[in-house]
Amino acid sequence: MNVSQIVEWVAVLMILFGAIISVVSAFGMIRLPDVYTRSHAATKSATLSVLACLSGAFIYFWSHDGYVSIRLILGIIFVFITAPVAGHLVCRAAYRSRVPLAEGSGEDLLKPVLFGDETTVSEHSEELSIKLEKKE
Amino acid sequence: MIEKILLISLVLFMIAIALLLYRVIVGPSMPDRAIGLDTIGVNLVSSIAIVSILLNTKAFLEAILILGILAFIGTIAFSKYIERGVIVERKSNR
Amino acid sequence: MKINDVILRTVVKAVVFIILTLGVYLFFAGHNAPGGGFIGGLVLGSAVVLLYLTYDIETVHKGMPFDFKKVAAFGVLLATGTAVVSIFFDVPFLTQADRYFNFPLLGETHLSTVMIFEAGVALTVIGTLVTIILSISEDE
Amino acid sequence: MFGQFILNLFIATLWFLLKDDPTAGFPTFVAGFLVGIFILYAMHRFFGTQFYLRRVIKVFKLMMLFIRELTLSSFAVIHQVMTPKLKITPGIITYRTELRGDWEITVLAILLTLTPGSVVMEVTENGDMFYIHAMDIEESKETLLRSIGKFERAIMEVTR
Amino acid sequence: MNNIIVLPLIIPIVTAIFLVFLRHHIRLQRIVSLVTVVAISVIAFILLLEVQANGIMKIDFSGWLPPFGILFVADSFSIILVLTANIITAICLIYAFSTIGERHERMYFYPFVLFLIAGVNGSFLTGDIFNLFVCFEVMLLASYVLVALGGEKFQLRESLKYVLINVVASWMFLVALAYLYGTLKTLNMAHIAVRVAEVGQDPVLTTVAILFLIVFSLKAGLLLFFWLPGSYSAPPTVVQALFAALLTKVGIYALFRTFTLMFPLNTDVTHTLIGVMAGITIVLGCLGALSGHDVRTIAAYNVIIGVGFIMIGLAVGTEQAFAGAIYYLIHDMFAKALLFLIVGTMVYLTGEIIIKNMNGLIRNYPLFGWIYFIVMCALAGIPPLSGFIGKVLIGQQAVEGGFYVLLAIGFGSSVIVLYSLLRIFLAAFFGETSVSEEDKKPIPKAAMASFVMLALCIIALGLGAEGIAIYVEDAARTLANPAIYIEAILGAK
Amino acid sequence: MESLIVILVGILVAVATYLILSRTVIRVILGTAVLSHAVHLLILSVGGLKKGAVPLLSQSDGPYTDALPQALILTAIVISFAVTAFVLVLAYRMYSTNGTDDFSKLGGSSDE
Amino acid sequence: MIVELAILLPFIMAAAIPFIYKHLKKVHIGWLVLTIPVVLFSILTTYIPRIADGQTFTKTYEWIPSFNISFTTYLDGLSMILSLLITGVGSLVILYSIFYLSTKESLHHFYCYLLLFMGAMLGVVFSDHLMVLYAFWELTSVSSFLLIAFWHHRKASRAGARKAMTITVTGGVAMLAGFLTLYTIAGTFSIRELIANVDMIQEHALFIPAMLLVLLGAFTKSAQFPFHIWLPDAMEAPTPVSAYLHSATMVKAGIYLVARMSPVFGGHEVWFWTVAGVGIITLFWGSFNAVRQFDLKALLAYSTVSQLGLIMSLFGLGSAAHALGYSQESLIYTQATFAALFHLINHSTFKGALFMMVGIVDHEVGTRDIRRLGGLMALMPFTFTIAVIGSMSMAGLPPFNGFLSKEMFFKATVDILQLNIFSVESFGFIFPVVAWTASVFTFVYCVIIVGRTFFGKLQPDRLEKPPHEAPIGMLISPFVLVAFVIGIFFFPNILGHYILAPAMQSIYPTFPADELTMKISALHGLSTELLMTIGVIIIGVLLYRSLPKWRAVYQLFSQKYTLNAYYERIIGFSESKSGWFTRLYMNGNLTYYFIYIYVIFVSIVAGYFVLSDAFVWSPANDSAVEYYELILLFIMVFAAVALLFAKGRITTVLLNGVLGYSVAFFFVVFRAPDLALTQLVVESVTTALFLLCFKFLPDLTKENVSRAVKFSKATISIFVGATVTLVGLTVLHYEKFEPISAYFEDSYNLAGGKNIVNTILGDFRAFDTMLEVVVLFIAGLGIYSLIKLKAKKGESDIEN
Numbered sequence A: 001m002n003v004s005q006i007v008e009w010v011a012v013l014m015i016l017f018g019a020i021i022s023v024v025s026a027f028g029m030i031r032l033p034d035v036y037t038r039s040h041a042a043t044k045s046a047t048l049s050v051l052a053c054l055s056g057a058f059i060y061f062w063s064h065d066g067y068v069s070i071r072l073i074l075g076i077i078f079v080f081i082t083a084p085v086a087g088h089l090v091c092r093a094a095y096r097s098r099v100p101l102a103e104g105s106g107e108d109l110l111k112p113v114l115f116g117d118e119t120t121v122s123e124h125s126e127e128l129s130i131k132l133e134k135k136e
Numbered sequence B: 001m002i003e004k005i006l007l008i009s010l011v012l013f014m015i016a017i018a019l020l021l022y023r024v025i026v027g028p029s030m031p032d033r034a035i036g037l038d039t040i041g042v043n044l045v046s047s048i049a050i051v052s053i054l055l056n057t058k059a060f061l062e063a064i065l066i067l068g069i070l071a072f073i074g075t076i077a078f079s080k081y082i083e084r085g086v087i088v089e090r091k092s093n094r
Numbered sequence C: 001m002k003i004n005d006v007i008l009r010t011v012v013k014a015v016v017f018i019i020l021t022l023g024v025y026l027f028f029a030g031h032n033a034p035g036g037g038f039i040g041g042l043v044l045g046s047a048v049v050l051l052y053l054t055y056d057i058e059t060v061h062k063g064m065p066f067d068f069k070k071v072a073a074f075g076v077l078l079a080t081g082t083a084v085v086s087i088f089f090d091v092p093f094l095t096q097a098d099r100y101f102n103f104p105l106l107g108e109t110h111l112s113t114v115m116i117f118e119a120g121v122a123l124t125v126i127g128t129l130v131t132i133i134l135s136i137s138e139d140e
Numbered sequence D: 001m002f003g004q005f006i007l008n009l010f011i012a013t014l015w016f017l018l019k020d021d022p023t024a025g026f027p028t029f030v031a032g033f034l035v036g037i038f039i040l041y042a043m044h045r046f047f048g049t050q051f052y053l054r055r056v057i058k059v060f061k062l063m064m065l066f067i068r069e070l071t072l073s074s075f076a077v078i079h080q081v082m083t084p085k086l087k088i089t090p091g092i093i094t095y096r097t098e099l100r101g102d103w104e105i106t107v108l109a110i111l112l113t114l115t116p117g118s119v120v121m122e123v124t125e126n127g128d129m130f131y132i133h134a135m136d137i138e139e140s141k142e143t144l145l146r147s148i149g150k151f152e153r154a155i156m157e158v159t160r
Numbered sequence E: 001m002n003n004i005i006v007l008p009l010i011i012p013i014v015t016a017i018f019l020v021f022l023r024h025h026i027r028l029q030r031i032v033s034l035v036t037v038v039a040i041s042v043i044a045f046i047l048l049l050e051v052q053a054n055g056i057m058k059i060d061f062s063g064w065l066p067p068f069g070i071l072f073v074a075d076s077f078s079i080i081l082v083l084t085a086n087i088i089t090a091i092c093l094i095y096a097f098s099t100i101g102e103r104h105e106r107m108y109f110y111p112f113v114l115f116l117i118a119g120v121n122g123s124f125l126t127g128d129i130f131n132l133f134v135c136f137e138v139m140l141l142a143s144y145v146l147v148a149l150g151g152e153k154f155q156l157r158e159s160l161k162y163v164l165i166n167v168v169a170s171w172m173f174l175v176a177l178a179y180l181y182g183t184l185k186t187l188n189m190a191h192i193a194v195r196v197a198e199v200g201q202d203p204v205l206t207t208v209a210i211l212f213l214i215v216f217s218l219k220a221g222l223l224l225f226f227w228l229p230g231s232y233s234a235p236p237t238v239v240q241a242l243f244a245a246l247l248t249k250v251g252i253y254a255l256f257r258t259f260t261l262m263f264p265l266n267t268d269v270t271h272t273l274i275g276v277m278a279g280i281t282i283v284l285g286c287l288g289a290l291s292g293h294d295v296r297t298i299a300a301y302n303v304i305i306g307v308g309f310i311m312i313g314l315a316v317g318t319e320q321a322f323a324g325a326i327y328y329l330i331h332d333m334f335a336k337a338l339l340f341l342i343v344g345t346m347v348y349l350t351g352e353i354i355i356k357n358m359n360g361l362i363r364n365y366p367l368f369g370w371i372y373f374i375v376m377c378a379l380a381g382i383p384p385l386s387g388f389i390g391k392v393l394i395g396q397q398a399v400e401g402g403f404y405v406l407l408a409i410g411f412g413s414s415v416i417v418l419y420s421l422l423r424i425f426l427a428a429f430f431g432e433t434s435v436s437e438e439d440k441k442p443i444p445k446a447a448m449a450s451f452v453m454l455a456l457c458i459i460a461l462g463l464g465a466e467g468i469a470i471y472v473e474d475a476a477r478t479l480a481n482p483a484i485y486i487e488a489i490l491g492a493k
Numbered sequence F: 001m002e003s004l005i006v007i008l009v010g011i012l013v014a015v016a017t018y019l020i021l022s023r024t025v026i027r028v029i030l031g032t033a034v035l036s037h038a039v040h041l042l043i044l045s046v047g048g049l050k051k052g053a054v055p056l057l058s059q060s061d062g063p064y065t066d067a068l069p070q071a072l073i074l075t076a077i078v079i080s081f082a083v084t085a086f087v088l089v090l091a092y093r094m095y096s097t098n099g100t101d102d103f104s105k106l107g108g109s110s111d112e
Numbered sequence G: 001m002i003v004e005l006a007i008l009l010p011f012i013m014a015a016a017i018p019f020i021y022k023h024l025k026k027v028h029i030g031w032l033v034l035t036i037p038v039v040l041f042s043i044l045t046t047y048i049p050r051i052a053d054g055q056t057f058t059k060t061y062e063w064i065p066s067f068n069i070s071f072t073t074y075l076d077g078l079s080m081i082l083s084l085l086i087t088g089v090g091s092l093v094i095l096y097s098i099f100y101l102s103t104k105e106s107l108h109h110f111y112c113y114l115l116l117f118m119g120a121m122l123g124v125v126f127s128d129h130l131m132v133l134y135a136f137w138e139l140t141s142v143s144s145f146l147l148i149a150f151w152h153h154r155k156a157s158r159a160g161a162r163k164a165m166t167i168t169v170t171g172g173v174a175m176l177a178g179f180l181t182l183y184t185i186a187g188t189f190s191i192r193e194l195i196a197n198v199d200m201i202q203e204h205a206l207f208i209p210a211m212l213l214v215l216l217g218a219f220t221k222s223a224q225f226p227f228h229i230w231l232p233d234a235m236e237a238p239t240p241v242s243a244y245l246h247s248a249t250m251v252k253a254g255i256y257l258v259a260r261m262s263p264v265f266g267g268h269e270v271w272f273w274t275v276a277g278v279g280i281i282t283l284f285w286g287s288f289n290a291v292r293q294f295d296l297k298a299l300l301a302y303s304t305v306s307q308l309g310l311i312m313s314l315f316g317l318g319s320a321a322h323a324l325g326y327s328q329e330s331l332i333y334t335q336a337t338f339a340a341l342f343h344l345i346n347h348s349t350f351k352g353a354l355f356m357m358v359g360i361v362d363h364e365v366g367t368r369d370i371r372r373l374g375g376l377m378a379l380m381p382f383t384f385t386i387a388v389i390g391s392m393s394m395a396g397l398p399p400f401n402g403f404l405s406k407e408m409f410f411k412a413t414v415d416i417l418q419l420n421i422f423s424v425e426s427f428g429f430i431f432p433v434v435a436w437t438a439s440v441f442t443f444v445y446c447v448i449i450v451g452r453t454f455f456g457k458l459q460p461d462r463l464e465k466p467p468h469e470a471p472i473g474m475l476i477s478p479f480v481l482v483a484f485v486i487g488i489f490f491f492p493n494i495l496g497h498y499i500l501a502p503a504m505q506s507i508y509p510t511f512p513a514d515e516l517t518m519k520i521s522a523l524h525g526l527s528t529e530l531l532m533t534i535g536v537i538i539i540g541v542l543l544y545r546s547l548p549k550w551r552a553v554y555q556l557f558s559q560k561y562t563l564n565a566y567y568e569r570i571i572g573f574s575e576s577k578s579g580w581f582t583r584l585y586m587n588g589n590l591t592y593y594f595i596y597i598y599v600i601f602v603s604i605v606a607g608y609f610v611l612s613d614a615f616v617w618s619p620a621n622d623s624a625v626e627y628y629e630l631i632l633l634f635i636m637v638f639a640a641v642a643l644l645f646a647k648g649r650i651t652t653v654l655l656n657g658v659l660g661y662s663v664a665f666f667f668v669v670f671r672a673p674d675l676a677l678t679q680l681v682v683e684s685v686t687t688a689l690f691l692l693c694f695k696f697l698p699d700l701t702k703e704n705v706s707r708a709v710k711f712s713k714a715t716i717s718i719f720v721g722a723t724v725t726l727v728g729l730t731v732l733h734y735e736k737f738e739p740i741s742a743y744f745e746d747s748y749n750l751a752g753g754k755n756i757v758n759t760i761l762g763d764f765r766a767f768d769t770m771l772e773v774v775v776l777f778i779a780g781l782g783i784y785s786l787i788k789l790k791a792k793k794g795e796s797d798i799e800n
C-alpha cells in the first residue's frame, strides 16, 4: 500500500464518516422534539457530514488524479459559511411564525421581547397557526 | 473495496434522505419541512461527490457547488416566506 | 422587535461574489465542460434573486438600475442576431464562425460566435428570471 | 492589506510570463506566487503595514477554531440523538457581545451557531445582543460562556 | 443559400424584440408589425414560386446535414400555409389597430402576435420533429399570453383552462418524442420516414404514431376539442380570429405531415382512427353549433366542424383528397378569421353575446351584414365561394374510397353549419332594430377594411381556385408521394 | 435500471394524473410539474442509461452515453419552466378575479 | 354567346343596381330591371327555330381545369323551355312588381335578389357541367332565401326563409353528393358525356345511391312530398316573388333536373317508382291540403305542390320508355313525358296568373283570407276574369290549356297499365286512381278560389281597405298570362312543334326525333280520360257543395301530426337535445375535460397497443442497479405518493422539490452533468416561484369528493401511468437502429467543443436553443403583461 493509496483510503473513510454522521443527524431530525432542537442537528451534524464528504472527495481527486478542485474547496467554504446562517434564519422564522418550543423547555427570554402580551397572530402564518391549534 | 465503501456511504446518505423526507412530509411545522429540504439538499451534495468519485469524473463538481448555493437560497426563501409571507419585499421595513 | 438581517446580509455580500464568479465561470466553461450560457445565466440570475431575497426591490434597484425586460430582450436580440448575421455572409443560417487564436497569457484560445450566442442566452435567462420574480413581487 | 495581495498576484503573473514556457501551467503560477510571497515579506516594512500573510494565518486559525467547534458540536448533537432518552431542557438565552460591525457580528453568530448546542435566533436592532436557542440551557450556560470569549478574541485578532 | 426559408420565423422574432424597445411608440409599433407580416407574406409568395420552379427547398441550419442538424423545409404545402397564415395575420392586424386599444398595445400586444406568427411559421416549416415541439411552444406561449391578456374574470378563467390542457398536451408530445427517439433514434422527419419504411410500420411504431395522433389532435381540436370553445371566446376579438385561423391549423398540418410522411404505412389502423375521430368531431361540433345561443360559442363549434371536415381528407388519403383538404384548409383559415372578427364586432356593437338579444344589425351596418352573409355561405360550402372546391374534392374522393359514412357526416355538417350561422343571420342581422342611425356605434374604418379584404379573399379563392391549383396540386402530390420529400432532404437513395 | 426508471416514470405519471384530475388549481399545476419530471426521466432512459461515459470529450475517451436526449431534455426543462412560471401567475390572477381556485366551482363558458 | 350573356347579364345588373339606385330616386327602378328579361326573352325566341331543327349550342369556359371543373353552357330544347319561362314569366313578374311594390320599399334589394335569382336560374338550365349546375342551384336557394326574407322585420318571413333555405340546401348537398358519385362512376361532370356513357353507369354499384341522392335534391327543390313543407311558408315573400319563384320557375328546377337526368337514370325501376310514386303522392297530398286552406296564397302554394307532383309523376311514368328502349310499343310512354313538358308550361301560365290575381286582391283589399273575402266579382271584374280563367285551366276544364295537359295526364296514367315490367301489373292501378282523386280535390279548390273570393257576400268591415279594381299596370301581366292560357288551348301544336318536341329529343336522345312529336288535340272522342274528367267535375261539384260537412275530415289530421309539426319538432328536439348533450359534457369543468382526454388517450393508445400484442419486455439489456439507486427510487415513489395526501400547499411544493432534486441526482448518476445543473437551478427557481405566488393563492382545501369519484380518478391515473410504462418498456427493447448521436461524439473536430451536450445545444441544434430562449422571453414578458394589465374597474364583463 503506497502513500497515495493510503491517502485515498483516508479520503474514503472520511466520506464514510460523513455518511454515518449524516444518518445519525437525520435520526436527530426525527427524534428531537421541536424545530429548534432539530435545527441543531441540521446545522451542525449535517454540515459536518457534508464537509467531511467534500473534503474526502477533494483529497481523493487530489491523490488519485492530482487534480486540485477549486470548486470543491469553494463548495466547502460555501457550506461552511451558509449552513449556520440557514439554521439561524429558519429558527428565527419558526419563532416569529410562532412555532412553539418543545414541552419541557426552560426559560424563553425572547418571548416577552418579541411578542409581549399580544395574542394576535400575524396574517401570513395562518397555515402554521392552524397546525398549532391542532396540537394544543 | 473502496468502491464498496463508497456505495455503502451512498446507501447511508440515501437512508438519511429518506428519513429527512419523513420530516418533510410530516412536518409538523413549516420550518421543520424547510430544514428537512435544506438538509436533503446538503446530503445530495455529498452524494454527488461520491458519485463523482465512483464515475471517476469531475463533471459534477459544479453541481455540488450549485446545489450548495441553491440549498442556501432556498432556505432563505422559505424562511422569509414563513416569517413574512413574502419572499421579496418591495421596500424593506428597516 | 424589528428583524435584524445583519447576519444574512453580511454573508450574502460575500456569497454573492462566489455565485457570480461561478456563473461567469460556467458561462465560459460550457464549451468543454458542463455549463454554458444557459446555466451560467441561471446562476447569475440566481445571484440577483438572492440579492432581492436578502434586501428589497428598491435597494437592489438602486444598485442595479436595469430594466430587466430590456436585458432579456437584448439577450434574445444577441442570440438571434448572431444567427441572422450568418445570412449576410451567405452561409447557412446560424452558422457559427470559430477560430483558434493564440493569445499571450491565455494560450491557444477558441473564440467563436457561439460565445456571443451563448451570451445572448445568458442575458435572456437573467433578464427573464428577474423580470418574472420582480413582476410577481411588485404585484399588489 | 488587499493591495499586498494584488501585488503578489502581479508578481506571480510576471513570473509566469517571464518563464515564457509554452507548456506553463498552474504550477508555474504557484511558483511565481511563492516568489511573490518571499519578495513581499522582505519588503513589507516599506508599506508600513503588517505582512498580509500574517493575517491570513490568523484567518486560518479562526477557521480551525470553526472546524473544531463544528466537530465538537456535531458530536454533542449526535450524543443527544443517540442517547435512548432525551434529557435536555432547551430554551432561549441572551448574550451581549462587545463586537461591533457587520462582519464581526456575523462571524460571531456563525461561530456561535456552530458551537455545541446553540443556534443564534435573533440579533437586536443595534446588533449588540444575541438571542440564542440552546439545546440544553444548563450545559450551554457553562460551555457557551466559556467559549464565546475565545471567539471574540479570535475574531478581533483578524479584524482589528 | 436558402436562408430565405428561415425568414418567416426569424423576422417576426427580431421585430418583436425591437418592438419591446418601442413600447410607447404605438404608431410605430403598428406600422412595423404590419410591415413585418406583409413582408413575410411576400417572402412566402416568392418561396412558393421558387418551390414551384426548383422543387422542395431546405436550409440546414449551421450547415449540419440532415439528419444531424435542424433544418427548415419549404414544400408547397408548408409554404401555402405560411402564406395564408401571414396574409390573415396582416389583415387581422389591421383590424386590431382600431379595436385592440392602447392598454393592450402598451402591453406588448404586437410583439406577442409576432411571436405567435413566428411559432406558427416555424411549425409549418420545420423538418425536425423536436424542433416542431419547440416551435409549437413558441406559438403556444404567445397564445397563452394573448388569450389571457386583458385580465377579465371570464377571460382569465378560460385561459387558465386553455393553458393547463395545452401543458398536458405538450407533455404528451414529449412522451411521444421520447418513444420516437427510443425506437427510431432520430429526429429528422425525412429520416424518420426512411427508418419507418426500413422496418415497416410495426405495432410499436404504430403505437408511437397513434400517440402523435393524440397529441396533434389535441392541438388541432380533432375529437379532443374540449378546450376550444371556452378559450376561443375568451380573448379580444382579433385574438379569437387569429386563434381560429391559425392555431388548430398548425395541429392539422402536423397531423398531415405525421401520417403522410412519417407514419404512412399502417393506414388500416391510423387512417381508420383518424376517420372515426373526424366523424365524431363533426357530429359533436354540429351538436354544439346547433345548440349554441352564444354567437361566440356557435362560431367556436364551427371551427371544430371545420377541423373534422379537413381531417376527412386525410382519412381518405388520396392525392386528390389531400388537394381538397388543402383547399379547404386555406378556405377555413380565411373564413374562420372573418367569422370571428365579425362575431366579435357584433358583440362589441350590441354589447350582447346571446343571439336572441341582438336584432336588425343589417339596417345600420349593411355592408357588415352582407359580409357576414358571404362568409356564412362560404362556410356552408356554397359555390362559387372558397369552401366549395375543397368540399367537392374531399367528397368525391370519399365516394371513390368508399367512405360513405364520413361523406354523409361531412356533407351533413355543411347543412348544420349553414343552419347555425343562418340563425345568427336571421336573428341578429335581420329583424327590427331600435337603434337609430344616430345612436349606433360606428364600426371603425380599419375594421371594416379588414372585413372587406377577407371577404374578397374568400370570393377570390372560390372563383379563382384555379389560380392556386398548381400549388395545391404540387403540395398534394408531395403529400401523396413522400419519396419526393425524402429525396429532397436526404438525397436520392 | 432503464426498466426501473420507466416504471418509476409510470408511477410519477399516475400520481401527476391524479393531481391533474383534482379540482384545485395548485394541485393541477403541481401535477404538471411532476409530469415534466417524469417525461425528462423517460427521455433519458430511452436513450440508454449508464451505457457510456459522461459526454465530455475532455473527461474520457468514450464510448459516451447518448448526448442527444440530454440536449433535448435541457430544452424541455427550460420550456417547462417557462410554462410553469406563466401558469402560476395566471393561476393567481385567475384566483384574484374569480375568487375561487376550484374548477368545479369556476363554471364554464357554455352559454346560459 | 347568347347563353353566356343570358347568365351574365342579370348578375351584372344585380351588381349595378345598388349603385344605380342611389342616383335614380324618381323612377321606379323596376323599369330598368325589366329590360333585362325582355331583351333576353326576345333574343331567346330567335333561337327557337334552330332549336326546333335539332341544333344545340354549347361552349366551354375553364373555371378550375386542374380539377375538371369548367363552365360549359348548353342550349337545347329542354333548356330552351325553361329559359323561356324564366325570362318570359320573369318579364311579366317584374312588370307586375313595378305596380305592386311602392318606391318606399327597399327596391334595390328586391331587384338585386330577383336578378340574382334570374341569373342563377338561367345558369341552372344552361349548365352542362354538374358542378356549375350545382353552383347555380345553390344560388337559387340563396336568392330565394333573400326574397322570402325580404320583409325581414316579420318573424314569419324570417322563419319561412330559414325553412326554405335549410330544406333546399340540404337537398342540394345530397344532390352534390350524387353528382360526385356520378363523377366517381363515369369520371366526368358533363351531363352530355354522362348520357353518352349510360350503359357503363347503370352497371355500377353506386348507380342507385347516386340516383337517390340526385333525386333528393330535385325533390326538395320541387317541393315534393314530404319536403314540400317549405313552400307554403315561403309565401311570406312578396307576391311577385311567389308568382315567379315559387310557382313558375325555381320549383321547376327540380323537375328540370329530373327531366335532364332521366336519360341517365331513367331506365331503372327505382327511378320509375320513386319519381312517379313521389310525384303521385305529392299530387294527392297537395290537392287534398289545398282544400283546407283559408289563406289564398297558402291554397295556391299547396296547389303548386300538387301540380308539381303531377308533373313529376309524369316524368316518372315517361321513364318507362327509357327502360324499354326505342320501339313502337315504348313510344306510348314517351307521351307521359310530353304531357309533363306541356303541363310544365301550362302550369306556369295559369299559376302565374293566379298568383298575380291573389296579389291584386291582397294589395287592394288588404287580406287574403277567404273567410273575410267574398263578393268581389262586381267590384273587381278584371281580376275576377283572371281568376276564373286561371282556376278553370287549373281544374282541367276547356277551353283552357290545363284541360289539354290534364287529359294527357289521365291518359298517361291509364296507358301505364299496359306496362309489364317494374311490377306495374300489380301496383300500377294506383296511378289512375290517385290521379283522379287528386283531380277531384283540385277541382274543389279551384272552385273555392273563385267562389269564396268573388261570389258570396261582400264583408267590407272585415277588409282592410275599400275594395276596387287594380290599376291597369298590375293587370297587364296576368292578362298576358291568361291570354296564353287560352291561346295554347287553341294552338297547342305550335308549342308542341317548336318547343316541346326539341325538349323531347333532349330527354330521349336515342329515340328518332320525328317519332317523339305528338299531336295535341282537344277532342279525341269519348276516351277514358274524358270520362275521368267528367267524373271529376261531377264529384267535384258535389264535394264542394258538401265541403262544410266533410271539412271535419281535416280534423283527423291534428295540427300536432302534420309534417310541418314534425319538422318543427325535429328542429326543436335536435336543438334542445343537442344543447342538453353538449352541455352535458362541455360543462366548463376542466377536470372533466382532463378525464375525457385521458380516457381517450388510454383507450386509443393502450387499446391499440394491447390489441396489436406489441408489448415486449426484456430487462436483459438494462444497466445494473445499485442499492442506493433503489433507495432513491423508493424515496421518489414515496414523495410522489405523499404528494397525493399532502394537506398544506407548502408541503406539496416541498415534495415536488424533493422529486426535482432526486431527478437531478439521477441525472448525475446517469452521466448528465449539464442536465443536473440545469435541473437543480430550475427546480429551485420553480419552488421559489411557487412561494412567490402563494402570497396570492389560497391554501389547499380538502376535496370533498365521493369515494367512487376518487376511485375512478385513481383508476384513470393508474391506467395512464401503466400505458406510459408499458409502451416505454417496449420501446426500451426496440433496438433496430443506431442513434444518430454517434455523429455528435466528434463534436470537437466538427464544432470545436468538448462538451457534447453543450455543443449540440450551441451548434448542432442551436436553432432549438434560440427558440427556447424566445420561449423563455415570451413567458417573462407575458408574465409582466399579465400582471400589469388588469381589467379596468367598472368595465363591464360581457359575460356577467
Ligand code: NA
Residues within 6 Å of the ligand: E355, E356, E357, E358, E359, E426, E427, E428, E431
Ligand atoms: Na333577435
Ligand code: NA
Residues within 6 Å of the ligand: F033, F036, F037, F077, F080, F081, G682, G683, G686
Ligand atoms: Na420542472
